[in-house]
Amino acid sequence: MKYPTPKLVVSACLAGHFVRYDGGTVKDPFVEKLLNYCQILPVCPEVSIGLGVPRSKVMLYWKGEELRLIQPSSGKDLTEEMLSFANSFLNELEEVDGFLLKGKSPSCGVSNSTLSYKDPEGKTFSHRTKGLFARKILERFEDLPVEDEKRLKDDRIREHFLIRLFSIARLREFISSARSISELMEFHRINKYLLMLHSQTKLKEMGRLVASSKNFEQAIREYSKLFKLALKKSPSKGQYINTFIHMYGHLSSRLNPKEKGHFAELVVGFNNGFVDKETILELLRNWSFRFEEEYLQTQTIFEPYPKELN
Numbered sequence: 505m506k507y508p509t510p511k512l513v514v515s516a517c518l519a520g521h522f523v524r525y526d527g528g529t530v531k532d533p534f535v536e537k538l539l540n541y542c543q544i545l546p547v548c549p550e551v552s553i554g555l556g557v558p559r560s561k562v563m564l565y566w567k568g569e570e571l572r573l574i575q576p577s578s579g580k581d582l583t584e585e586m587l588s589f590a591n592s593f594l595n596e597l598e599e600v601d602g603f604l605l606k607g608k609s610p611s612c613g614v615s616n617s618t619l620s621y622k623d624p625e626g627k628t629f630s631h632r633t634k635g636l637f638a639r640k641i642l643e644r645f646e647d648l649p650v651e652d653e654k655r656l657k658d659d660r661i662r663e664h665f666l667i668r669l670f671s672i673a674r675l676r677e678f679i680s681s682a683r684s685i686s687e688l689m690e691f692h693r694i695n696k697y698l699l700m701l702h703s704q705t706k707l708k709e710m711g712r713l714v715a716s717s718k719n720f721e722q723a724i725r726e727y728s729k730l731f732k733l734a735l736k737k738s739p740s741k742g743q744y745i746n747t748f749i750h751m752y753g754h755l756s757s758r759l760n761p762k763e764k765g766h767f768a769e770l771v772v773g774f775n776n777g778f779v780d781k782e783t784i785l786e787l788l789r790n791w792s793f794r795f796e797e798e799y800l801q802t803q804t805i806f807e808p809y810p811k812e813l814n
């Protein structure tokens with residue numbers, strides 16, 4: 505299986521740069537492994553706005569409804585510098601496939617994990633929120649995967665992030681060389697079951713688009729938008745079962761009654777939490793080889809990203 509190389513914007517401290525406030529970096533075994541498969545675009549927004557290494561800590565506080573970034577030791581309000589850096593960085597950014605940022609940071613924190621305060625001295629805790637730089641990314645790239653290293657410790661979140669990151673990279677690489685609607689049809693075909701898994705509605709919409717488009721450039725633009733939207737939500741158990749059954753439909757007429765019974769038992773087991781999805785996918789893949797069912801063999805759902813990242 506040939507994998508694309510995702511273009512990933514990464515907090516520089518997660519990419520091994522010694523840019524943290526204390527002069528350190530962040531060691532995360534999964535992130536280190538992932539970065540080997542990506543083209544990395546490292547950024548440290550705090551260093552980029554002129555704060556040195558090491559530096560006094562910065563923090564977030566609420567001035568009424570407004571979130572401000574402040575350095576309590578110097579009393580400097582860095583909000584405008586940070587927002588202006590975020591805007592210019594994102595304006596100049598080449599096309600990327602996702603973002604992996606450092607959790608809990610007042611600048612980079614993307615999930616609600618960063619402490620915020622009610623006063624500029626950081627004496628009274630308010631609540632956990634998102635960092636200032638990360639907010640701009642979330643506002644402007646709502647169709648791309650944006651996560652922090654802490655959330656990627658959760659198996660389901662990590663898998664969904666990887667599926668989106670590598671699929672969007674595959675789409676970008678495809679677009680860079682595609683020239684015709686028939687190539688788009690083929691791309692759509694190999695992604696059919698991965699798309700079905702995430703959104704049957706979007707899959708149908710994309711199928712109609714590919715089948716009826718006359719203008720290639722316009723089709724690619726609309727297809728890209730729908731593709732990213734389709735993968736946005738993590739699939740439910742029901743969506744897995746529906747997809748397994750559709751895939752099984754390519755093979756069932758050539759299976760014997762015992763094999764059919766075995767498949768049905770596995771699906772029930774999956775529904776009840778005793779069988780994992782990989783077991784069913786592997787069985788379907790084996791059968792697709794045995795019956796030389798090429799339509800299934802080439803589906804990206806079997807290996808949407810390098811298995812070494814599991």
Ligand code: SF4
Pocket residue numbers: 515516517518523524525547548549550551606609611612
């Ligand atoms: S979390 Fe962000 S701002 Fe802080 S050191 Fe890392 S890259 Fe720089």
